Structure formats: C-alpha cells, structure tokens
Amino acid sequence: MRTMKLKLHVWRQENRNSQGRMETYTIEGVNEHMSFLEMLDVLNEKLIKEGKEPVAFDHDCREGICGSCGMVINGRAHGPWYKTTTCQLHMREFKDGDEIYIEPFRASAFPVIKDLVVDRSAFDRIIQAGGYVSVNTGGVPDANAIPIGKETADQAFEAATCIGCGACVATCKNASAMLFVSAKISHLGLLPQGQPERMQRVLDMVAQMDKEGFGNCTNTGACEVECPKGISLVNIARMNYDYFKAQLKK
Amino acid sequence: MAKLESKIPEGDISTKWSKHKSKIKIVAPHNKRKYKILVIGSGLAGASAAASLAELGYNVHCFCYQDSPRRAHSIAAQGGINAAKNYRNDGDSVFRLFYDTIKGGDFRAREANVHRLAEVSVNIIDQCVAQGVPFAREYGGLLDNRSFGGTQVSRTFYAAGQTGQQLLIGAYQALSRQINMGTVKMHARKELLEIVIIDGKAKGIITRDLENGKIERHFGHAVVLATGGYGNVFYLSTNAKNSNATAIFRAYKKGACFGNPCFTQIHPTCIPVSGDYQSKLTLMSESLRNDGRVWVPKNKDDKRAPNQIPEEERDYYLERRYPAFGNLVPRDVASRAAKERCDAGYGVGQSKMAVYLDFASAIMRYGRIEANKQKLDNPSDADIKRLGKGIIKEKYGNLFEMYEKITDENPYEVPMRIYPAVHYTMGGLWVDYNLMTTIPGLYALGEANFSDHGANRLGASALMQGLADGYFVIPYTIGDYLADEPTTEITTDHPAFIDAENAVRNRISKLLSINGTKTVDEFHRALGKIMWDYCGMARNKEGLEYARKEIQKLREEFWREVKVLGKNETFNQSLEKAGRVADFLELGELMVIDALHRNESCGGHFREEYQTPEGEALRDDDNYCYAAAWEYAGDNNDPILNKEPLTFEYVKLTQRSYK
Numbered sequence: 001m002r003t004m005k006l007k008l009h010v011w012r013q014e015n016r017n018s019q020g021r022m023e024t025y026t027i028e029g030v031n032e033h034m035s036f037l038e039m040l041d042v043l044n045e046k047l048i049k050e051g052k053e054p055v056a057f058d059h060d061c062r063e064g065i066c067g068s069c070g071m072v073i074n075g076r077a078h079g080p081w082y083k084t085t086t087c088q089l090h091m092r093e094f095k096d097g098d099e100i101y102i103e104p105f106r107a108s109a110f111p112v113i114k115d116l117v118v119d120r121s122a123f124d125r126i127i128q129a130g131g132y133v134s135v136n137t138g139g140v141p142d143a144n145a146i147p148i149g150k151e152t153a154d155q156a157f158e159a160a161t162c163i164g165c166g167a168c169v170a171t172c173k174n175a176s177a178m179l180f181v182s183a184k185i186s187h188l189g190l191l192p193q194g195q196p197e198r199m200q201r202v203l204d205m206v207a208q209m210d211k212e213g214f215g216n217c218t219n220t221g222a223c224e225v226e227c228p229k230g231i232s233l234v235n236i237a238r239m240n241y242d243y244f245k246a247q248l249k250k
Numbered sequence: 251m252a253k254l255e256s257k258i259p260e261g262d263i264s265t266k267w268s269k270h271k272s273k274i275k276i277v278a279p280h281n282k283r284k285y286k287i288l289v290i291g292s293g294l295a296g297a298s299a300a301a302s303l304a305e306l307g308y309n310v311h312c313f314c315y316q317d318s319p320r321r322a323h324s325i326a327a328q329g330g331i332n333a334a335k336n337y338r339n340d341g342d343s344v345f346r347l348f349y350d351t352i353k354g355g356d357f358r359a360r361e362a363n364v365h366r367l368a369e370v371s372v373n374i375i376d377q378c379v380a381q382g383v384p385f386a387r388e389y390g391g392l393l394d395n396r397s398f399g400g401t402q403v404s405r406t407f408y409a410a411g412q413t414g415q416q417l418l419i420g421a422y423q424a425l426s427r428q429i430n431m432g433t434v435k436m437h438a439r440k441e442l443l444e445i446v447i448i449d450g451k452a453k454g455i456i457t458r459d460l461e462n463g464k465i466e467r468h469f470g471h472a473v474v475l476a477t478g479g480y481g482n483v484f485y486l487s488t489n490a491k492n493s494n495a496t497a498i499f500r501a502y503k504k505g506a507c508f509g510n511p512c513f514t515q516i517h518p519t520c521i522p523v524s525g526d527y528q529s530k531l532t533l534m535s536e537s538l539r540n541d542g543r544v545w546v547p548k549n550k551d552d553k554r555a556p557n558q559i560p561e562e563e564r565d566y567y568l569e570r571r572y573p574a575f576g577n578l579v580p581r582d583v584a585s586r587a588a589k590e591r592c593d594a595g596y597g598v599g600q601s602k603m604a605v606y607l608d609f610a611s612a613i614m615r616y617g618r619i620e621a622n623k624q625k626l627d628n629p630s631d632a633d634i635k636r637l638g639k640g641i642i643k644e645k646y647g648n649l650f651e652m653y654e655k656i657t658d659e660n661p662y663e664v665p666m667r668i669y670p671a672v673h674y675t676m677g678g679l680w681v682d683y684n685l686m687t688t689i690p691g692l693y694a695l696g697e698a699n700f701s702d703h704g705a706n707r708l709g710a711s712a713l714m715q716g717l718a719d720g721y722f723v724i725p726y727t728i729g730d731y732l733a734d735e736p737t738t739e740i741t742t743d744h745p746a747f748i749d750a751e752n753a754v755r756n757r758i759s760k761l762l763s764i765n766g767t768k769t770v771d772e773f774h775r776a777l778g779k780i781m782w783d784y785c786g787m788a789r790n791k792e793g794l795e796y797a798r799k800e801i802q803k804l805r806e807e808f809w810r811e812v813k814v815l816g817k818n819e820t821f822n823q824s825l826e827k828a829g830r831v832a833d834f835l836e837l838g839e840l841m842v843i844d845a846l847h848r849n850e851s852c853g854g855h856f857r858e859e860y861q862t863p864e865g866e867a868l869r870d871d872d873n874y875c876y877a878a879a880w881e882y883a884g885d886n887n888d889p890i891l892n893k894e895p896l897t898f899e900y901v902k903l904t905q906r907s908y909k
Contacts, residue, residue, distance in 0.1 A: 015820065033524045035656075041529055041771070048769045048824065053815050056823055058317060060490040062530045064652060065415055066321040081655070088655045113461055114821040121438065124318050128430040132423035133382045137302040137721045138373070140380035144337060147391030157384035157409055160416060164320055193382045 002032040004096035008043065010055055011103045013112050016119075020112065022101075032092040036079065037062060037069060039091055056115040062087040064228065067163030070170070071116045072103040077167035077226045085165065085228040105170035109177070109213040120166050122212035123180060129208035130201040131184040133193050146192055159186035161229045168223035168231075174215030179223040181209050182239035183231050189242055199246040206243055252507050252881045254894045257682040258362040263900050264344075267366040270683070271726050275733035282307035284737035287728065288455055288470035290442050290497050292319030294414075294713060295696025296476030297421035298720030304433035306725055311468060312425065312434055313457060315441045315492060315826075320422045323478060323490040324716060327414025328535035328649065330396065330406035331713040333371040338395055342403040344368045351711060352901045354400040354580050355676070355704020356853035356867065358510070358877070361900055362683060363701045370722040371714050375407055377721055381420040385409050397540055398709035400580035400908070406710045411535050411649040417713055421720070440466070441826065442497045443757075444750040445473060445504050445692065452692035453740055456750045458758075460826060463818040465751055467742035471735055472691045472728060475501060476720065479675035479697040481514065483834045483841065484786070485778025487672035488520060488533040494830035495837050498679050498698050502840075506687040507879035507892055509680035509700030511837065512845035515707055515854050516787050517673035518544075518584035521656055521666075522604045531671040532656060534607070535649055536709035539577045541612035541642065542666070544568050544584070546596040546605050556598070556606055556665045567591055575908040582706040582854045582867070583908060585670035589787050590865065592669070599667045608665035613638035670787060674712060676703040676854065677844075680879040680894070684727035685719060688879070691731060695719040700877065705853025758818050761828045766811030770827045773808045777801065777831070777838055785842050790858040794846040798839055805835040840880060840889060847891065850874045862905075871903050 005028045013020030027043050034042070037059050044054035060068040064085040071086055073079035079089045094100065102116065110118040148156075160183070168179035185202050188194030194201070217236055224233045259270040277285065285308050289300040292314040300312040314322060334347040347368040352359060375393070379385065385407050386394040395404040409416040428434040439460040446454035452473040457466050480495035481487040502508045519534045545564045552559060567587055569576045579587075588605050591597065598604050614631075617638025621629040624637070639662050643650065653661050679687045679694035681701055686693050696716040703711065784797035808831070816822040851860040851867035852874070860868045869875075876893040883890050 031525055031527060034527050035529070038527050038529050042527060045769055045771060048813060048815060051815065054824060056821055060316060060321060060492050061323060061326045062491055063326055063532050064655075065326050065412065066316075066323070066490060067318075068316065068321050083651075084655060088652070090655065090658075092658060117821065120317060124320070124426065124429075124436075124438075127320075127423065128426040130430075132427045133380065134427060135377075135380045135424075136305045137298075137377060137424075137725065140376050143335070143375045143379040143385075144392050146379065148387055149391050150387045150389050153384055153387040153391075156382075157386075157416070160384050160419060161412060163415075164318065187384065188382050191382050191384065193380060 004030045004032070004091070004094060004098070006030055006094065007099040009099065009101045010115070012055070012115055015114055016111055030091055034091045035062070035087055036073070036089040036091065037087050056117050058117050059087060064088040065163060067165040070105050070165045070167055072105060072170060074101050077105065077170040078228055083228055083230050105166050107169045107175035107214070109175060110166060110169060118166070120164070122214070123164050123166065123177070125212065126177070126181055126205055126208045127184065130197070130204035131188070133188060134197060148191060152190055156187050156190040159183045159190070159231065159235055162231050163229055165228060167226045167228060169214065171222045171226040172215065173220065173222070174218060176217045177209050177214040178217040178236050178239065179227060179231055179233070181205050182235035185239045185242060186235040189238065198242065199249055202239060202242040203246050251890060252688045252879065252892050254507070254680065254688070254879055254892050255682060256360065256894055257684060258360070259683065263361060263365045266362050267369055274727065274730040276729040277733050279307055281737060283309055285309060285471045285732050285735070286311065286469065286739065287472050287474060288313070288468055289474045289476060290455065291322065291476035291478060291698070292422070292425065293322035293324035293476060293478060293696065294418055294421055294716030295698070295720040296322065297418065297425045298717050299474055299476060299695055299724050300434050301421065301424035301428050302721050302725045303728070304428040310428070310434045311437060311470065313437045313440050313442060315439065315460060317439055319425060319436060319438065320419065322418060323493050324713070325415045325418045326490065327713055328411040328533060329398065329537035330408035330413045330710040331374065331417065332398065332405050332708070332710040333375045333407060333714065334368055334405060335372055335375060337393060338404045340403045342405050346403065347371060347405065349901050350401045351702070351708060352704070353906060354708040355706055356869065356906055357704065357871070357875070357898060357903055358513070358852050358896065359702055359704030360877070360896060361898060366723070367702050367715055367718050370718045373722055374714060374717045378417060378420050381424060383409070383416050383420040385416070396537055397578060399536055399539060399578045399584065400575070400708045406537070408537065411537070411646055414713060417717065421717070442500065443754045443829065445500050446746050446750045447504050447689065448740060448744060448746045451690045454742065454747060456754050458754070461821050463820060463822065465754055467747045467751060469739055469742050471732060472693065474693045474695060474724065475679065475698050476695040477698050479678065480834070480837055481672045481675050483777065483838050484672040484781045485774050486523065486528060486531050486782070488517060488531050491530060494833070496830055496833045498694065499833040499837050501679060501687060501689065501692060503882050504689065505882065506689045506692060507680040507881050508677070508840060509877050509879050510677040510844065511841045511880065512785065512848065512855055513676035513705050513853065514672060514841070515581060515674035515676060516585045516670045518581055518588055518670045519607060519668045520671035521653065522599060522601060522669040532652065533671070533673060534653060534666060534668055535646070536581065538607060538646060538649065541645070542577065542607040542609050543611060544577055544605055544607055546591045546598060550595045556608070565596070572908045579908045580706055580708060585787055586856060588670055604667040604669045606665035607668045609642060609661065610665070613642055613662070616641035674707055676700065676705060676707055680877065684730060685724055686731065693724060693728065695724060705855055757829065758825065761812065761814050761825060761832070762818065764810065764812050764814070766813050768811050769813055770824055770831050773804065773812060774831045774834065776804055777835055780804070781838055781841070785845050788856050788858050789845050791846065794842050798842045798846070801835065801839045801842065808832065808835055843889065844878055844880065848874055848878065867906070875903070
C-alpha cells in the first residue's frame with residue numbers, strides 16, 4: 001500500500017458576495033485506496049483540529065449517481081479519469097509529492113456559494129420549463145400497451161442517465177448547458193410518450209437555458225469528453241434538429 | 251401510553267383497500283387549495299407524494315436538504331422495482347407478491363398494508379412508463395424482467411443498474427411540472443429541525459436554510475415525512491453521506507411512536523471496507539446474484555488466486571445450504587451465511603472478511619447462447635467469453651465499472667470480493683393503515699415508516715413501497731384527516747412556533763459553544779463501531795447491554811467535547827453534521843433497547859441466543875408476534891413499549907425455509 005504527501009491548492013470563498021482566493025495546504029499519509037473526497041475528509045479533520053474552518057464541498061451518495069459532487073481538479077472537471085465523478089476518483093491516480101489544484105465549477109450561471117460549492121438551481125429551472133411528460137398520477141394505460149423498440153428504449157435510457165452534475169458547463173469555454181438540456185430533450189423526444197409536447201418542450205427549455213445565462217455551443221465537444229456518464233454530442237444534434245423544426249412550425 | 255389504532259379496514263384482504271378508498275372522507279376540489287401540506291424529502295416517496303397531492307389541487311410545499319430534489323438518495327437504488335404484472339406468464343399474482351413479502355419479512359409486517367402494496371405495484375409500472383421512464387425492454391418492444399432474492403418468479407422491472415435513478419427522475423419531472431405551475435413551492439437546501447404541534451396535532455415545522463443559516467417557521471395543515479431511513483447510525487453504510495434521521499427522530503421526541511427500530515437490513519453484496527479512512531460503503535446490486543455465484547475456498551487460508559482454485563475445491567455455500575433458492579435467498583439469510591463462513595476462517599482477500607461473487611460461469615453460459623444466435627461454427631472459448639462478456643456488460647455494465655474504479659480489479663476477469671454492509675432500515679415511525687403516525691396530521695412515507703417490510707425487506711421492494719405510498723396511498727388517505735380540519739391557517743406567531751424555534755436555536759448555540767477537542771466525525775465513527783459490533787448482523791444480550799452503556803458514555807462525551815467551528819449564519823457543514831449525529835446518538839440507544847427487548851430472532855434481527863440447530867433465525871410467535879412501537883418518555887426515562895399485535899389470517903405463520 002502506497003502513501004503520499006501532497007500539496008493542495010484549494011479555492012476558498014466565504015460566501016456568494018466575498019472574493020475568493022487559493023489557499024495551500026500540505027497533507028501527509030494519503031492512502032492510494034482513498035477516494036478523492038476521502039482525502040478531502042482527512043484534510044478537513046486536520047483543519048478542524050487546527051481550529052480552521054473545513055473546506056466546503058457538495059457530496060452525498062459518493063457512488064457517482066446523485067450528481068452532488070463536482071470540482072475542477074488540475075484544470076479538469078471531476079479530475080483526470082474518463083467517465084468518472086469526483087467521488088469515484090481514487091488517489092492511486094496521484095503520486096507522492098504531487099501538487100493538486102482544486103477549484104469550483106465556474107460559470108456565471110453557477111454562482112459560488114462557498115469554497116467549492118456552487119448554485120446549480122438553474123438546471124432545475126430548465127427542467128421545470130418543460131422537461132417532463134404532462135401526465136397526472138392515475139388513469140394511464142397498461143405499461144405494455146406502448147411497445148417501444150429495444151434500440152429506441154436503449155438510446156432514450158442513455159440520454160436519461162445524465163446526473164445533472166454540471167461538468168459539461170464547467171468544461172465548456174462558453175459555459176454552455178447544451179449537453180445537459182439536449183440529454184433531456186433526447187430522452188423524452190425519442191419515446192412515444194414524449195411526442196405530443198416535443199416541439200413546445202424544446203422551445204421552452206432552450207428559452208429558459210438562455211435566460212439563465214448559459215452560453216452557446218460551438219461544437220468543441222469538451223462536454224462529451226468530461227461527462228461522467230458519457231452523454232453523447234449526438235444529443236445536441238437532436239436538440240438542434242428539433243429546435244429548428246419547432247421554429248419553422250411556430 | 252400511546253393508543254395504537256391501526257385502522258385496518260374490515261373485510262376480505264383482497265377488498266380492504268378498494269372498500270376503504272370508497273368509504274373514507276374526501277375533500278372537495280374547491281377546498282383542496284385551501285389546505286397547505288408540507289412534504290419533507292424529495293426522494294421517491296416525497297417527490298411522488300408532492301407531485302400527486304399538487305395535481306389533486308392541494309397547496310404543497312416540499313423541502314429537501316440537497317441542492318436539488320433530483321439528488322435524493324433513492325437515486326442510488328440499482329437493481330429494480332417489483333410489480334405483480336405477471337408479464338412472464340410464470341405464475342405471478344398480487345397474492346404471490348403479498349405472500350413473498352410477508353414471508354420475506356419473517357412475519358413481522360402488517361398483512362393489510364402489504365396486500366395493498368402488492369395491489370398498487372401494477373399501477374406504479376404503468377405510471378412510470380407513461381412518464382417516460384426508460385425501463386429495459388426486449389427486442390419485441392415489451393418490458394423486460396429479472397429475478398430478485400426471496401422469490402421464485404421474475405417480477406423485477408429495471409433500467410440497467412440505475413433503476414432508482416430513472417424512477418426518481420420520473421418523479422422529479424412530475425414534481426418539476428407542478429413547481430412550474432406554482433402548485434408546489436420547492437425549498438431546496440433546507441433542513442427540518444423541529445416539528446410544531448398545536449393542540450396535539452402536527453401544524454408546522456421549523457427549518458434551517460443550509461446556505462445562510464436562516465431559521466424559518468412554516469405552517470401546514472398536515473406534515474408528511476418522507477425522509478428515508480437511518481442506516482447512517484452505523485456511520486459506514488450504503489446510504490448517502492447526508493442521509494439522516496433528524497426529521498423522524500424529532501417526530502419521535504414530539505410523541506410519534508417509533509416502530510421496530512432494531513430492524514436493520516444488512517445487504518450481502520457490498521464492496522468490503524478497505525481502511526480506516528473509509529467514508530461509506532458501496533452496494534453491488536442484488537440483481538448480480540441472478541448471474542453471479544457466491545463461493546469461498548473449501549480450504550482455510552487458501553492463498554491461491556481465485557482463478558487458480560479448481561471447481562472441486564470451491565464451496566458454493568448458498569447453493570449447498572439452500573438448494574431451492576440458491577444464490578437468490580433473501581438478504582438476511584445471504585448476509586448471515588457470508589458472516590458464518592468468514593467467522594469460521596474461510597474468508598478471502600487481505601482482511602479475510604470477504605467472499606467471492608463470480609461471473610465466470612454466467613459469462614460462458616451467455617456466450618454459448620449468443621454464439622448459437624450468431625450461428626458461429628465451432629466458436630473458441632475465447633470467442634464465447636468475449637460474447638458472454640458483452641451480454642454481462644449490457645446487464646450490469648455500470649456496476650462492473652463502479653467496482654473496478656473502487657477496487658482497481660476487473661470483475662470480468664476475476665471474481666468480485668464482497669461483504670455485507672448496512673443498507674436499509676425496516677424500522678421507522680409507526681403508522682396506521684392511512685400512513686399517519688401517532689401524532690394526528692403527521693404522516694410518514696417510504697423508508698421513514700415501519701409498515702411493509704417486517705423484519706427483512708426483499709430486494710426491489712423499497713422503490714415499490716416509496717412510490718406506492720407517494721403516488722397511490724397518501725393522495726387518498728390524507729383527505730380522511732383534512733376533511734375534518736378547519737381550512738383557516740394558524741399564524742406562525744403562535745407560541746408553539748416560537749417555542750419550537752427557540753428549541754432549535756438553543757440546540758444550535760449549544761453545539762457551537764462547546765468547542766471541545768473531538769470532531770463530529772470522530773464521534774460518528776465511534777458510534778458506528780459500537781452499533782456494528784453489538785447491534786449489527788448478530789446480537790446478544792450481553793453485547794447489547796454493554797453497547798447501551800457505551801452509547802450513553804459517548805453521548806455524554808459528545809455534549810462535552812465536540813468541536814464545531816464557524817457560525818450558524820453561514821454555510822456550515824460541520825454544524826449540519828453535528829445536529830444529525832446528536833440525534834443518531836440517541837436513536838442508536840433506542841435501537842439497542844429494542845434489540846434487547848426482542849428475545850427472538852427474526853429476519854435481520856438475529857439474536858445469537860435464539861437460533862435453530864442449523865443456525866437459522868428462530869422466531870417466538872407466542873411472545874413476539876407484534877410490532878414494537880416505542881414512545882418517548884423524557885430524556886431521563888426509558889421509552890415506553892406499546893405493542894401492536896400482528897395477526898396472520900392469509901399467510902400461515904411458519905418457520906421460514908428457503909432450502
């Protein structure tokens with residue numbers, strides 16, 4: 001078992017209105033089997049004992065599915081591993097003596113709340129604008145009354161695996177949310193249940209996305225590379241297709 | 251003494267729910283908007299309840315501690331959701347699902363509730379599909395199923411290893427639609443810290459805004475708790491890090507009885523603990539036991555790599571002990587069997603506290619079928635293996651990836667190493683048939699209540715219960731209470747609100763003022779160790795008595811030595827944790843008291859003194875066939891035990907057997 005000594009440069013910011021800065025900490029005895037967040041836990045325990053406020057970061061399930069955690073590690077959203085959330089990144093990636101830079105997801109639509117914690121409620125508002133099928137509870141047909149081809153179901157599922165973490169926005173030089181928005185538009189637009197509202201949905205969700213201050217897509221594809229769930233750029237193409245069609249129909 | 255009125259309707263079990271629905275009081279549409287309902291929690295139970303109640307016309311406020319309702323821990327459920335659809339034509343029925351659940355729970359659940367759960371299970375699948383939940387399908391376009399433990403039919407619907415995520419997103423979208431219409435007001439990053447009782451009824455809550463520490467008072471004509479379970483008492487569990495018991499424990503201290511607190515589910519297939527720094531445990535879905543075979547070497551201290559151990563030197567102990575159910579025995583049985591092998595010295599891995607879960611034979615079996623389908627002539631073993639891996643990847647790909655990221659081992663090539671871990675709590679607030687606690691106007695849904703799983707929950711039944719309670723039970727039953735309530739709102743200047751807020755403020759000030767020497771996590775880990783060692787997979791009188799004293803000592807030390815930095819008025823995660831751990835330190839003792847009083851073994855509650863000669867749980871139906879509902883009696887007194895006798899009219903009380 002390998003242990004290491006690391007130098008951490010961490011973004012510290014008191015609240016939404018204060019100015020942030022990088023602070024440097026040294027941490028020893030980091031076990032290679034630790035997850036990245038467990039390494040931060042160890043740092044925080046040390047800070048508390050020293051009477052310093054621990055580093056705030058969002059996290060919850062710690063198994064890569066809730067989408068709570070997310071930080072920029074050495075310049076990359078969720079760090080260096082492919083298709084991996086911050087909580088699933090493990091310290092065996094690093095070596096003794098490494099310096100690690102840890103910053104929040106940065107975008108004007110994701111204001112910093114404290115340290116590494118950002119406000120991603122803009123994503124919720126985009127879903128509220130139309131990311132659903134308008135059915136009430138009860139009075140629906142039998143589940144097998146709507147056959148859906150396996151390929152279509154699988155494609156819809158793949159789009160629906162988005163965890164809403166915001167890495168796509170943090171990575172994009174335009175802070176665009178198009179991968180996130182298009183994943184929902186694809187998920188519902190591919191399925192028969194999503195057809196009746198398909199055109200209105202894309203118009204409403206895109207309008208909300210713009211209103212929240214996210215940038216536009218210039219097809220660099222960085223979002224797809226950093227997406228921990230491997231959501232494909234194809235979704236953006238589908239969204240653009242639907243958006244164009246909806247505009248014409250208007 | 252509290253009065254436990256279960257309100258189980260009269261009549262035959264198959265008509266109880268439909269008759270009840272048509273008889274209970276309802277609120278007229280024009281009056282519904284005059285009632286404000288507070289829903290706490292936004293997981294499967296909370297989000298589905300908030301959305302459905304708002305659709306009916308109620309004025310709903312929904313609260314969650316996460317930054318978004320989409321992140322509630324239901325999202326991490328992997329394997330699937332049960333429903334008695336009988337789409338497989340394999341003999342499934344509402345009665346069979348009811349029977350399996352009662353038996354799986356080792357006869358410690360209420361028959362009427364479980365039957366209702368089985369009845370509405372079919373509606374859940376219809377509802378989710380209508381919302382666009384992308385369940386796994388077959389090539390013909392119809393829904394696919396798989397098997398889970400404790401059943402002999404295939405009734406589990408799934409979406410790869412991410413079923414909870416897909417169902418939660420469905421409920422979240424339904425909720426988002428109501429938020430957009432203004433019928434639900436969402437309060438994210440707000441945590442319930444107290445419940446307000448006026449004239450004996452729940453009339454509001456006190457919350458803390460986790461960003462700025464603002465303490466708020468909220469009035470509601472009814473309060474619905476859908477805040478999940480309390481597995482984090484053990485520190486290490488498969489629960490999310492912030493999952494907590496504060497809401498249900500505050501309710502307990504305000505007079506709601508706590509049902510069967512010691513009934514904890516230890517899940518057999520989790521990634522083993524790797525070091526002291528470990529912050530949580532990760533589940534490997536029960537669905538893996540459809541295809542994975544569990545084994546340990548027949549020889550103690552076998553140092554060979556698993557692939558080097560020949561077939562005849564492997565002990566497939568579940569298949570050996572339980573030929574009828576094999577690797578798909580219920581969770582409590584599988585966990586105990588793993589513990590038995592490891593305690594006897596047959597465990598594998600560095601710590602010797604693990605067993606193998608092996609996919610090699612499934613890979614070859616699927617590979618052969620696939621080779622036939624593709625009409626390959628004389629396929630080589632390598633070809634078969636490649637094809638088989640493809641099928642396994644399709645079924646469990648995300649789980650295999652997760653395993654590899656955590657352990658740095660490739661489970662397609664070497665067997666997984668797994669060990670049991672705390673996963674779910676069957677206990678929770680005692681509720682009647684309408685899901686109301688012993689405090690009028692206060693409801694508990696999903697894992698937060700005690701009602702449906704008895705002493706052991708079957709796999710793929712938690713998602714079913716959460717959505718059943720939220721979509722199809724509470725929307726009906728809450729009207730029965732509200733119909734008799736005045737529509738007038740009570741002002742939050744009422745003395746009960748002021749008192750509750752003061753209690754919250756005093757508690758926070760106390761936590762911040764101690765400035766001791768130990769961190770909150772240090773206390774939490776210490777509590778978790780006591781609970782795991784003495785109130786975990788196996789329990790005995792002596793150990794439990796010792797644990798109770800240790801918890802009391804630890805709690806006393808906590809209030810003297812805990813160090814919580816910062817202020818209330820900021821984003822302060824240490825303060826959040828401190829409040830939750832303070833409650834765990836009391837709840838842990840209640841669990842121990844319950845485990846100590848129940849002198850029998852049943853389901854997940856295994857008292858070493860009470861077992862059959864084969865080492866199976868030995869119930870004592872003459873003396874313990876009841877739900878234990880504990881009533882708070884002050885900090886310096888033992889809680890009062892209330893008993894709800896359980897009667898079994900439709901499933902005969904028998905010794906559970908999976909042999």
